[in-house]
Amino acid sequence: MSSLYDEIQAIRAVYPDDSESAVLPALRRAQQEHGWLSADVLREVADALETTPAYCKAVASFYDQFHLAPIGEHLVEVCTNVSCAVVGAQQVVEAFESELECRAGETSADGKVTLRTVECLGGCGWATIVAVDHHYRTHVKADDVPEIVQELRGDEQRGD
Amino acid sequence: MNNVATEIVLKDATTSLAEYEAAGGYAALAQARALTPEQVTDELITSELRGRGGAFFPTGRKWSFVPPKNTLPKPHYLVVNADESEPGSFKDNEILSRVPHRFIEGCLITAHAIDCTNVFVYIRGEYSGPYEILVGALEELRDRKDIRGDVTIVVHRGAGAYICGEETALLESLEGKRGQPRSKPPFPAISGLYASPTVVNNVETIATVPPIIAMGGAEFAKLGVENTRGTRVVSISGNVVNGGNYEIEAGMSLRDIIYDLGGGIPDGRTLKAVVPGGSSTVILTKDEIDVGYDFESLAKLQTSMGSAGIVVLDDRCCIVQLGIRFSEFYEHESCGKCTPCREGTRWLTAILRKLEDGRAGEHELDLLLDVCDRINGKCLCPLGDSDAIIVASYVAKFRDEFVAHIEEGGCPFGGASSLDHVLAPVAMHTHSPVAEVPA
Numbered sequence: 001m002s003s004l005y006d007e008i009q010a011i012r013a014v015y016p017d018d019s020e021s022a023v024l025p026a027l028r029r030a031q032q033e034h035g036w037l038s039a040d041v042l043r044e045v046a047d048a049l050e051t052t053p054a055y056c057k058a059v060a061s062f063y064d065q066f067h068l069a070p071i072g073e074h075l076v077e078v079c080t081n082v083s084c085a086v087v088g089a090q091q092v093v094e095a096f097e098s099e100l101e102c103r104a105g106e107t108s109a110d111g112k113v114t115l116r117t118v119e120c121l122g123g124c125g126w127a128t129i130v131a132v133d134h135h136y137r138t139h140v141k142a143d144d145v146p147e148i149v150q151e152l153r154g155d156e157q158r159g160d
Numbered sequence: 161m162n163n164v165a166t167e168i169v170l171k172d173a174t175t176s177l178a179e180y181e182a183a184g185g186y187a188a189l190a191q192a193r194a195l196t197p198e199q200v201t202d203e204l205i206t207s208e209l210r211g212r213g214g215a216f217f218p219t220g221r222k223w224s225f226v227p228p229k230n231t232l233p234k235p236h237y238l239v240v241n242a243d244e245s246e247p248g249s250f251k252d253n254e255i256l257s258r259v260p261h262r263f264i265e266g267c268l269i270t271a272h273a274i275d276c277t278n279v280f281v282y283i284r285g286e287y288s289g290p291y292e293i294l295v296g297a298l299e300e301l302r303d304r305k306d307i308r309g310d311v312t313i314v315v316h317r318g319a320g321a322y323i324c325g326e327e328t329a330l331l332e333s334l335e336g337k338r339g340q341p342r343s344k345p346p347f348p349a350i351s352g353l354y355a356s357p358t359v360v361n362n363v364e365t366i367a368t369v370p371p372i373i374a375m376g377g378a379e380f381a382k383l384g385v386e387n388t389r390g391t392r393v394v395s396i397s398g399n400v401v402n403g404g405n406y407e408i409e410a411g412m413s414l415r416d417i418i419y420d421l422g423g424g425i426p427d428g429r430t431l432k433a434v435v436p437g438g439s440s441t442v443i444l445t446k447d448e449i450d451v452g453y454d455f456e457s458l459a460k461l462q463t464s465m466g467s468a469g470i471v472v473l474d475d476r477c478c479i480v481q482l483g484i485r486f487s488e489f490y491e492h493e494s495c496g497k498c499t500p501c502r503e504g505t506r507w508l509t510a511i512l513r514k515l516e517d518g519r520a521g522e523h524e525l526d527l528l529l530d531v532c533d534r535i536n537g538k539c540l541c542p543l544g545d546s547d548a549i550i551v552a553s554y555v556a557k558f559r560d561e562f563v564a565h566i567e568e569g570g571c572p573f574g575g576a577s578s579l580d581h582v583l584a585p586v587a588m589h590t591h592s593p594v595a596e597v598p599a
């Protein structure tokens with residue numbers, strides 16, 4: 001029995017029997033472990049939940065935070081909704097693109113960082129918000145980008 | 161009206177249980193538990209508190225809809241909506257991060273009022289920071305059965321979907337499904353989570369419950385103005401000096417919120433427009449901000465407090481681009497269940513883009529409004545309506561700017577708008593080209 005299997009059983013125990021509520025937390029846990037949700041991982045989650053991989057994939061594909069394709073070691077998400085955009089989010093995106101030498105939606109050639117733009121992260125008054133490995137950096141300006149990229153190219157572990 | 165911050169929800173901010181208790185925390189819970197559930201609900205009805213999630217429904221009344229267990233023998237659930245994904249709104253983030261114990265106290269009082277022992281807090285997946293703080297605060301209560309009583313609080317993380325803020329989509333998501341809205345009735349109070357009676361309340365609503373019990377509903381109802389009692393935590397963002405959250409007494413003037421609390425417009429620019437309550441609310445022009453920040457005053461201008469996200473826009477903002485960026489958002493977040501929303505949000509984006517690029521004629525402006533009409537009120541939930549309503553408001557209030565795009569064959573800002581060329585996620589996630597509007 002894999003530890004992921006055991007962890008998913010522990011998650012299931014939190015919710016009423018015969019409910020499917022453990023699906024989201026189980027997918028999250030699996031993604032934390034494997035980085036992304038491959039067909040094999042979806043099969044593993046489905047088995048642990050006693051459901052089908054298709055069901056797990058149908059649910060996972062609905063949500064923005066689940067990755068159905070591989071991503072880099074680190075994830076950089078720049079909010080480009082209006083409150084961030086009017087104070088320079090696009091310049092921040094472009095600074096990341098030029099530092100990482102890849103476009104938003106892509107992963108840097110060294111496999112270290114995946115960059116993407118996202119919808120409102122809920123930190124509008126502290127714009128621009130950049131989620132680095134799911135933790136918010138606030139008031140980010142284009143000038144701050146080289147330092148963030150340098151930090152990520154060092155060998156910090158990905159947080160949750 | 162008071163034009164400084166009035167704190168009852170955010171006051172004595174602390175994440176520590178010891179500090180919270182030292183400041184009188186969890187005393188309201190003891191007070192509430194000495195009352196019957198009906199008495200607690202009556203106190204809420206007296207307070208005239210209305211929900212802070214956007215729909216503004218009277219909280220005490222909502223609780224009173226839950227059928228007693230002797231008429232419907234099923235468990236009751238409290239589900240707290242911490243999905244906060246409306247562009248411009250970030251108040252629940254602050255509440256969970258700064259006063260987690262007041263929030264938990266509110267959950268426990270509400271659980272008592274609706275006779276329930278299972279609370280689920282559905283928090284948007286992106287909120288790792290607030291999640292960790294909340295879980296830490298709950299951890300501190302592990303050995304405090306005196307506070308927890310028989311109540312179990314489960315923090316359930318979403319995974320990135322604005323629609324999961326809509327209460328029935330949230331329940332679907334919490335049940336492990338794709339987050340698509342249900343058709344109502346039945347309403348959650350009768351058949352919600354696991355087909356059981358369920359109260360869904362916003363984070364701020366719940367965090368306002370302890371001060372109401374502590375001061376008494378009648379005292380709370382003296383704060384604010386008629387139809388909007390108490391305080392509101394407003395989120396200020398955009399082109400403003402001091403962006404952030406401020407707890408105000410309801411009814412404070414929007415101008416004071418922007419200029420006194422927000423510090424006005426930076427960079428020597430001038431005000432152009434204000435989105436008063438999150439992306440879904442009808443826009444106000446610079447000449448419409450001498451209005452009380454309350455339900456009735458804003459309703460007279462056909463807009464609302466929504467989720468209290470005030471987005472300030474200076475004179476560099478192209479309103480057509482504003483429409484594009486928000487429409488891209490609704491298009492991205494449309495769950496696809498209802499055709500008018502799924503098709504319509506996509507069309508709105510496409511027509512607005514055609515206008516912005518100078519490829520549109522006068523008739524496209526009519527088409528734009530026609531598409532708005534074809535979405536509005538025709539879906540299970542109001543996500544698509546929001547896009548339709550705001551775009552129609554942009555045209556109504558800034559028609560000259562739309563016409564200028566047509567007459568000048570493109571954007572009159574000539575690349576100098578603050579929203580120029582912003583890359584929305586929709587451009588990256590979907591591989592299909594932007595929908596083309598037939599000539």
Ligand SMILES: Cc1cc2nc3c(=O)[nH]c(=O)nc-3n(C[C@H](O)[C@H](O)[C@H](O)COP(=O)(O)O)c2cc1C
Pocket residue numbers: 210211212213214215216217219241242243244245246322323324325326327328360361362363365366541542543
């Ligand atoms: C598209 C959409 C998104 C919503 N998002 C949220 C949200 O993020 N948080 C919230 O509390 N309410 C949200 N709501 C409102 C909820 O459906 C519901 O009215 C609210 O959670 C009830 O709580 P309240 O009575 O305490 O305000 C949303 C509604 C819609 C239609």
